[in-house]
Amino acid sequence: MASDNVIEIRNLSKDYRDFWGRRKVQALNSLSLDVQEGEVFGLLGPNGSGKTTTLKLLLGLLFPTDGEIRILGRPASDVEKNEKIGYLPEESYLYRFLNAEETLDFYGRLFKLSGSERRKRTDELIKMVKLDHARKRQLKEYSKGMTRRIGLAQALINDPDIIFLDEPTSGLDPNGRADVKNLIADLKAKGKTVVICSHLLAEIEDVCDRVAILYQGELKLLGTVDELLQSQGETLLRTPALTPEIVSEIEGVLQKHSLKLDDVSHPRRTLEDLFLRTVQQSAERPGQRFVDGATPFDGDKSEDNPDSTSASDADKPQEAATGG
Numbered sequence: 001m002a003s004d005n006v007i008e009i010r011n012l013s014k015d016y017r018d019f020w021g022r023r024k025v026q027a028l029n030s031l032s033l034d035v036q037e038g039e040v041f042g043l044l045g046p047n048g049s050g051k052t053t054t055l056k057l058l059l060g061l062l063f064p065t066d067g068e069i070r071i072l073g074r075p076a077s078d079v080e081k082n083e084k085i086g087y088l089p090e091e092s093y094l095y096r097f098l099n100a101e102e103t104l105d106f107y108g109r110l111f112k113l114s115g116s117e118r119r120k121r122t123d124e125l126i127k128m129v130k131l132d133h134a135r136k137r138q139l140k141e142y143s144k145g146m147t148r149r150i151g152l153a154q155a156l157i158n159d160p161d162i163i164f165l166d167e168p169t170s171g172l173d174p175n176g177r178a179d180v181k182n183l184i185a186d187l188k189a190k191g192k193t194v195v196i197c198s199h200l201l202a203e204i205e206d207v208c209d210r211v212a213i214l215y216q217g218e219l220k221l222l223g224t225v226d227e228l229l230q231s232q233g234e235t236l237l238r239t240p241a242l243t244p245e246i247v248s249e250i251e252g253v254l255q256k257h258s259l260k261l262d263d264v265s266h267p268r269r270t271l272e273d274l275f276l277r278t279v280q281q282s283a284e285r286p287g288q289r290f291v292d293g294a295t296p297f298d299g300d301k302s303e304d305n306p307d308s309t310s311a312s313d314a315d316k317p318q319e320a321a322t323g324g
């Protein structure tokens, strides 16, 4: 095993068989990939492409039909290695009648943590996943997003070196998703290795160093997010808004080099950015409302401050794409 690989998968295949032992589904077909220590790795693919099967094989919850897996230098079937692994399943199976503290204490006991370690970890994790206000409430009263948060805390109770997250943000609103992204960034900063399965590609793009795309159990693409997404054939300039005169000057410069300006436009923000900014400003300034098409990006043009005007065009960024 190469020194910085914490996961090595070689020619891994998994067939699900029927009662008579006949092959029903080939969920994985000769998958080979490595995950390095400290990286955030995204396992992507449409429904039924074999992501959850891969995670379960890595955890030793399923046995492969063929191939080999090594995690932290040990075979996947070695259950002791799971002491260093955290797993958030797609559906968390938690005890509905326990509260958040009792839940984490229970899982801490399974990992044989001492009483003082359990109290310390429970307190840290409840704060980390922002459930401090609900720590004494039974999980049966939790919303979907709160349940996902306590599931995440449970996956981290043993301070694992490798964390498998299956759809970590399902059921979370954009604030919750942003919290999970920050949490993953914190785990990476602590040197942890994180493997995420998700359908929400924008999130994967933001947090993952490398991604693999599976299709019908086969690896179709593998690489760093930067390499895979960067378009080397174009250059994008971001400037404050430009007057038509400046744009035509730029066109002149490009013409001198036998290049043309392909596109001049104002960049579009994402709905997620708009949502997060609106919620943040609403919390900071109760009573504020955005009117007449204003947005929280437009300086101070809002109802509780009617005298102000929107940001001038010169303050809005503009994008220009050039090509040969």
Ligand SMILES: Nc1ncnc2c1ncn2[C@@H]1O[C@H](COP(=O)(O)OP(=O)(O)OP(=O)(O)O)[C@@H](O)[C@H]1O
Binding pocket: 016, 017, 024, 025, 026, 027, 045, 046, 047, 048, 049, 050, 051, 052, 053, 054, 090
């Ligand atoms: N226990 C099982 N018995 C039979 N077939 C199964 C079983 N579990 C999964 N499969 C099949 O194996 C294939 C891969 O399933 P898997 O759950 O690994 O995909 P996935 O990529 O995680 O899908 P999703 O995105 O929907 O969670 C699918 O065709 C699925 O129907």
